[in-house]
Amino acid sequence: MKFSMKPYRRYKESAKLWLYFFVRFTKHSNAFQKTEMGMLAGISTKFHIVEKGLAMPKVRYFFGAENILKLIDEMLEYDSLGFNKLNTQYVSAVIVLSRYKDLHLDRPLPDDGKIKGLFEKIDSFLVRNTALLTGNDGVGGGSKQVFLKEYTEQSRGDFAAICHARSTIRNFIDKEVDSEVVKRAVKLAQRCPSTCNRQTPRIYHIKDKQLIDKALTIHNGTRGFNENISCLLVVCGDLRATQGIKDLNQVYVDSGIFAMNLLYSLQYNGLGACILHWAVSTKVDKKLRKLLSIKDAHNVSCMIGVGYMPDEFNVAYSERLSVDDILTTR
Ligand SMILES: Cc1cc2nc3c(=O)[nH]c(=O)nc-3n(C[C@H](O)[C@H](O)[C@H](O)COP(=O)(O)O)c2cc1C
Secondary structure, rough: OOOOOHHHHHHHHHHHHHHHHHHHHHHHHOOOOOHHHHHHHHHHHHHHHHHHHHOOOOOOOOHHHHHHHHHHHHHHHHHOOOOOOHHHHHHHHHHHHHHHHHOOOOOOOOOOOOHHHHHHHHHHHEEEOOOHHHHHOOOOOOOEEEHHHHHHHHOOOOOOHHHHHOOOOOOOOOOOOOHHHHHHHHHHOOOOOOOOOOOOOOEEEEEHHHHHHHHHHHHOOOOOOOOOOOOOEEEEEHHHHOOHHOOHHHHHHHHHHHHHHHHHHHOOOEEEEEEEEOOOHHHHHHHHHHHHHOOOEEEEEEEEEEEOOOEEEEOOOOOOOOOOHHHOOO
């Protein structure tokens, strides 16, 4: 048999690509150092939890004290490091804290030192940042009310209307999602582009409520709104369709593009959807695979909780960065 170095070269090249990514990741990721952008991402994560709480089907008063205390500490630290506070994320966070305070205006504080401390901290933080609350140049935050009739009309309007209407929905009614509608939405989503039209995305449609609940418990990111998620879609990418080792991340890109198209297709078909991250440990990944009998070659990218929406509900405001912050023209 003729000896060939080819497979060894592939292992070497593959390791080089992983290492290349690893070095860039550790150099730039917020996991390893404090930068302005990294801190803003941490602040966003925390105030978004508050926004979600404000938009829950049943708002729980005095929710998330621990998270808010950490959020304020991080915002103060950000300030003390001299980073720029005049950006949509920081301003939005201040607005969200003020909305949280407004929610409790007519409520007597419980006899709980931690909650009292929390509100004192919010008050002094807001006083310190009054200027950002008043002169915020149209930046928003908190939650906003949505009317189903309007939402449905806009979701079938022109593309700009669809984009502006779409929100992550975390408020569902107790109504089973029709499998035919899901199929229609998945079929429409298949119109998205994919690398060389390889069409690597594979979707697992979970209807069994017990399985859904178990999967959401494993995910652990839908507390407060998982009760009526009656359909769960798991978006995977088939690793067997990747070609060379340079396809390392392509399967995620294709799945991500598919997931976005699927969100719009669900919206077009009258369904509300909440995309759910799959940033988990190998142990958790294996747990989900076992529970849902996901094929080994199918790489989980994200999940989508789906359901029908009530006539009127709230969604998180989720302010966007200015286009000039993200668009570079050379
Ligand atoms: C990949 C991905 C993962 C997400 N994971 C979660 C999640 O686990 N739980 C959740 O409530 N929302 C999740 N979201 C929804 C985001 O919070 C939401 O898209 C963002 O705040 C913007 O709000 P909008 O979708 O209403 O415009 C996720 C979004 C993406 C794109």
